Amino acid sequence: MAVDVSSRDMGAMRRRRRRSLMRDVVGVGVIVLAAAIGYFAFPDNLALLTRIIAVALLVLSLDLVTGYCGVATLGHAALFGSGAYAAGILSAHFGINDPLLMTLAGLIGGALAGLLSGLVMLRAHGLPQLVLSIALIHLFHELANKMSSFTGGSDGLSGIAPDPIFGRFEFDLFGNTAYVFAVVMLLVVFVLLRILVRSPFGMLCRGLKEDPLRIRAMGASPKRAIVKMYGISGAVAGLGGALNAISTQVVGLDTLSFTQSAEALVMLALGGTGSLFGALAGTVAFMMFQDYVSSVNPFHWLTMVGALLIAVVLFAPKGIYGTVAAFLEKRREGRP
């Protein structure tokens, strides 16, 4: 009897692991497929697709603190913008134009901004925390605005001229190289984040989101976990910022704006929090919809975006991916 139970559990465990691995493979496959479809469907608009990927990195990063740790923030673009400026300044002021070094600078800049934000954010909870995040993004924005000799202020930072990747692949006018670079970056980040959310630390954060008191009673420090996750989240957002700086060769104050932060949160809610697939789905849906509607009706596109959001909140409160996942789960449980 005991043997039966244990062997059945081993089987269940293997199935679970296989299913989880399957989801990784499917995830990578879907990204590659979507990237290929995008490439052939919008050959003239690779700049938009590259921008979607950069923002997707921001939304994934936001999901780490909001979806996995339960910290609601309206200031997450601070991490994205810091990465963008770090990469841009390296090129424009220090003449270091290697795109990989610029990417690394973005990662570090984002991570530092993330650690700083994390330390500030855990001073409060709930509504005051949300207000704190708004204060943070305004401070970052104002800092970049005032340090205009470094950042270009409201004119934006120009003079960014990335070298060819590995000295071979030049950033061409059509954005082919930038797009491939972006897709590869997204794939690497996606796989690493899948590992992260399954790791002991990922599990700790999921627990933290649900009940910080329980986590403390296990002897773990919620504050340390949040600051650490903010650091990781900053690195991811910083990569997105660097990608944006490299591909557009300009960094504007809008990368550090409240609007960008709020839009990221909207995209995450649209796709579904607490899931990497949700973050990706939300970004693609929001940005494609925004691009399409604004070209069809430049006067009322914001109204339509608003209507879409209300519809999602009312009819699919778990977001696009969350709703689909819940539906599939139900069907699987329904089967014997």
Next chain:
Amino acid sequence: MTAAVGNPVFEVVSLKKSFGGLVVTNDVSLSMAAGDRVALIGPNGAGKTTFVNLVTGTLAPSSGEVRLGGEVITGLDASARVKRGLVRSFQVTRLFQDMTAAEHLGLAVLQREGRSGRIFGNFLTMPDVMQEVEHRLETLRLTALMHRKVREIAYGQQRLLEIAIALALKPKVLLLDEPAAGVPQSDVGLIEQALNELPADLAVLMIEHDMDLVFRFAKKVVVLAAGAVIFDGAPGDATRDPRVREAYLGSYADAGRVA
């Protein structure tokens, strides 16, 4: 107040807490040695919950000391106290609804060993962790629920899981906050069995309302009323003590019959 036999592993010395003019914990002292089984009882509003919060570090006392293994831990926060071996369970189960029983125990084991910050790997593939998780579930007869999410588990078994998590943190002192609260009468036996099988060298302080359970489990009873200790001694003497009877005003008249 009480001299425990041997070296005390856990001591509370003149603990006081007041909110403004309201004194909720008044000069409470307690001493426990390894292997002690003590029950903390008292009528509603006696200050039992405040006492637990003061001892575990959720609340800061106005004065007094808490010592663990001779070390003063009054200034430490809740998680630091857990790391040193002072572990609590909760009156109302606090578990993660979407996590499995194995994940709860895995997290506790990893946390105890300082591995919960790792960003690579999955505990399901860590043989040493899984072995311990399986062993702990088996001890509490929860093996069949290993990969069930908490929201699919019956409340009585959730309470057992709560005890398993506390034990996985390898405590020196265990505070059980009403371990049988909310458990259907038919399952109280399961909880009691688990309590009887707790490690012999563990000091256990149980806060409980179920008098039957208290009298069977505890070798010593501490009665709290209006924030102060009014009785400290053998369970049999508690029910005969006039102050205890007065404090309860007969609300536990049947407690006397049991004893």
